[in-house]
Amino acid sequence: MLAYITKRIAGTLPTLFIIVTMAFFMIRLAPGGPFDSERAVPPEIAENLERVYHLNDPLYVQYGYYLANILKGDFGPSFKYQDYTVSELIQQGFPVSLKLGLLAIILALLIGITLGATAALRQNGLVDYLVMTLAMIGVAIPNFVMAPILVLVFAVFLGWLPAGGWGDLKQMVLPVIALSLPQIATVARMTRASLIETLNAPYIRTAKAKGVPPRILLFRHASKATMLPIISWLGPATAAIITGSVVVEQIFGLPGIGRHFVNGALNRDYTLVMGVVVFYGVLIVVMNLLVDLLYAWLDPRIRY
Amino acid sequence: MTANTKTITTSTTSTATSKGQAPWQKAWKRLSHNKAAMFSLFLLLLIIVICVFAPAISPWALDDVDWDNIGTSPDFSSQHYFGTDANGRDLFVRTLQGGRISLMVGLLATAVSFIIGILYGAIAGYTGGKTDALMMRFVDILYALPFMFFVILLTVYFGRSIWLIFIAIGAVEWLTMARIVRGQSLSLKQRAFVEAARVTGASHFTIIKRHIIPNTLGPVIVYATLTVPQVILFESFLSFLGLGVQEPMTSWGVLIAEGAAQMESAPWMLLFPASFLAVTLFCLNFIGDGLRDALDPKDR
Numbered sequence: 001m002l003a004y005i006t007k008r009i010a011g012t013l014p015t016l017f018i019i020v021t022m023a024f025f026m027i028r029l030a031p032g033g034p035f036d037s038e039r040a041v042p043p044e045i046a047e048n049l050e051r052v053y054h055l056n057d058p059l060y061v062q063y064g065y066y067l068a069n070i071l072k073g074d075f076g077p078s079f080k081y082q083d084y085t086v087s088e089l090i091q092q093g094f095p096v097s098l099k100l101g102l103l104a105i106i107l108a109l110l111i112g113i114t115l116g117a118t119a120a121l122r123q124n125g126l127v128d129y130l131v132m133t134l135a136m137i138g139v140a141i142p143n144f145v146m147a148p149i150l151v152l153v154f155a156v157f158l159g160w161l162p163a164g165g166w167g168d169l170k171q172m173v174l175p176v177i178a179l180s181l182p183q184i185a186t187v188a189r190m191t192r193a194s195l196i197e198t199l200n201a202p203y204i205r206t207a208k209a210k211g212v213p214p215r216i217l218l219f220r221h222a223s224k225a226t227m228l229p230i231i232s233w234l235g236p237a238t239a240a241i242i243t244g245s246v247v248v249e250q251i252f253g254l255p256g257i258g259r260h261f262v263n264g265a266l267n268r269d270y271t272l273v274m275g276v277v278v279f280y281g282v283l284i285v286v287m288n289l290l291v292d293l294l295y296a297w298l299d300p301r302i303r304y
Numbered sequence: 305m306t307a308n309t310k311t312i313t314t315s316t317t318s319t320a321t322s323k324g325q326a327p328w329q330k331a332w333k334r335l336s337h338n339k340a341a342m343f344s345l346f347l348l349l350l351i352i353v354i355c356v357f358a359p360a361i362s363p364w365a366l367d368d369v370d371w372d373n374i375g376t377s378p379d380f381s382s383q384h385y386f387g388t389d390a391n392g393r394d395l396f397v398r399t400l401q402g403g404r405i406s407l408m409v410g411l412l413a414t415a416v417s418f419i420i421g422i423l424y425g426a427i428a429g430y431t432g433g434k435t436d437a438l439m440m441r442f443v444d445i446l447y448a449l450p451f452m453f454f455v456i457l458l459t460v461y462f463g464r465s466i467w468l469i470f471i472a473i474g475a476v477e478w479l480t481m482a483r484i485v486r487g488q489s490l491s492l493k494q495r496a497f498v499e500a501a502r503v504t505g506a507s508h509f510t511i512i513k514r515h516i517i518p519n520t521l522g523p524v525i526v527y528a529t530l531t532v533p534q535v536i537l538f539e540s541f542l543s544f545l546g547l548g549v550q551e552p553m554t555s556w557g558v559l560i561a562e563g564a565a566q567m568e569s570a571p572w573m574l575l576f577p578a579s580f581l582a583v584t585l586f587c588l589n590f591i592g593d594g595l596r597d598a599l600d601p602k603d604r
Contacts, residue, residue, distance in 0.1 A: 136589065144561075239452075
């Protein structure tokens with residue numbers, strides 16, 4: 001196991017390196033320097049600034065400073081927000097995005113597994129077709145279409161829930177549902193396929209022949225093998241949830257990282273956008289690593 | 305397209321009684337029995353035909369402003385079949401023109417990823433050994449990158465243009481294609497017919513072109529069909545955020561964003577582009593699933 005862990009960690013290092021390096025060189029490619037604004041800075045001051053920020057050093061020295069700063073969690077000042085550094089903006093937005101994302105994943109697991117298992121146990125029955133049709137709709141309708149429709153129905157027409165804002169429980173319902181719907185559909189489809197396959201496995205047939213009651217068969221014998229694909233889903237799901245939260249935060253006006261990111265992209269706030277890319281990039285890579293390790297721990301075939 | 309379809313159907317029925325059937329004919333026969341896939345194919349062709357030809361029958365152009373009908377609901381007497389937007393532009397024409405862009409991005413970017421993926425995968429799989437290991441390691445690394453964010457980063461630096469979207473999507477979507485083709489070619493190169501070709505003195509290039517690539521096409525076509533909706537979604541996502549297709553051009557993502565902003569006063573602005581997008585995505589997913597069932601070698 002230890003050898004496997006070392007190998008997998010070593011495997012993610014090039015990815016992390018590429019993310020950070022790509023981000024660094026992209027900011028170098030940015031047209032115009034940080035002092036090219038309408039009001040000219042006196043050359044002496046510009047020189048001082050360039051010295052402090054190492055702008056006159058060779059590229060590899062700048063790259064070194066940049067790496068060192070990122071390791072310290074410092075992404076530099078924002079280009080557009082006067083009083084904030086990029087790290088402060090990320091720190092401010094992350095709790096919101098994290099809460100939103102975690103709730104969406106939990107909801108997706110709860111509802112998705114229940115629906116998928118129900119469908120699998122009634123394979124080719126009415127319930128099965130119904131659940132799979134709903135899952136197809138969930139997969140095909142993107143959340144930037146679903147979210148406005150949810151707002152229209154539940155906030156505007158019915159008036160049950162607020163259309164935006166963040167803080168109390170009621171305000172969280174719609175964004176979490178909008179974010180998790182495609183994931184619920186994915187989990188339901190995966191659970192169904194996985195459970196059907198597991199229930200057809202020889203060891204389940206043996207258990208059934210020995211007279212194991214159906215409930216124990218399902219929860220003790222079949223559950224672990226069924227859960228394996230869903231564990232590996234958690235990796236891509238993190239990326240999907242993060243991408244989705246960019247849209248959902250925008251639609252519901254939530255003060256998360258996603259909204260900073262889109263506003264940063266629209267305002268050409270280079271450092272902010274780059275900081276978020278590096279932050280989320282590292283987060284996704286680390287999540288994938290954790291999921292892989294968890295998977296290997298559960299399924300010894302992977303380790304050897 | 306329909307003429308082509310007809311010839312295939314007739315040839316299938318005429319050879320049905322004889323002994324052998326070409327794999328592609330069998331696959332087509334299986335597909336034509338799949339009602340959901342055939343209906344989706346029909347619906348998709350209809351959407352394409354409407355998007356290409358129908359804007360011509362409307363008296364309005366993409367950015368004509370009808371000052372008498374600003375933000376009006378669908379109305380046949382003024383020939384605004386889908387109503388107008390907040391600027392008085394005809395939504396029927398805009399939805400269909402947007403559809404052209406969305407579909408074009410979907411098809412072209414898939415084609416780009418198709419070509420890169422097949423070539424890369426076939427070369428890696430056929431060459432094998434260290435080259436293969438190195439090439440696939442590179443794919444693994446790229447796979448782990450959060451591309452959506454890099455694309456947005458690119459739009460910040462290079463401005464927002466439709467060409468950037470092509471390049472970005474092409475750069476992302478070829479990875480899975482390359483993996484599929486590589487896996488296939490690894491097993492194909494061990495087969496007797498490849499050995500026979502090598503014995504007769506065929507060059508590596510010829511073998512890849514004549515024997516490896518044609519034999520990987522089944523799964524690749526299935527994956528390509530499932531890539532098109534992903535690409536359309538990707539483009540709509542960027543456009544929805546205002547980072548994709550820019551005025552005066554439009555796409556379904558742009559229209560959905562405009563519709564979402566106005567949905568309380570003008571729900572039709574969201575309804576029409578959103579339904580076009582959703583139906584197109586449905587159709588492509590059903591066709592892809594149908595093709596997978598029809599071409600899956602497990603059933604042969």
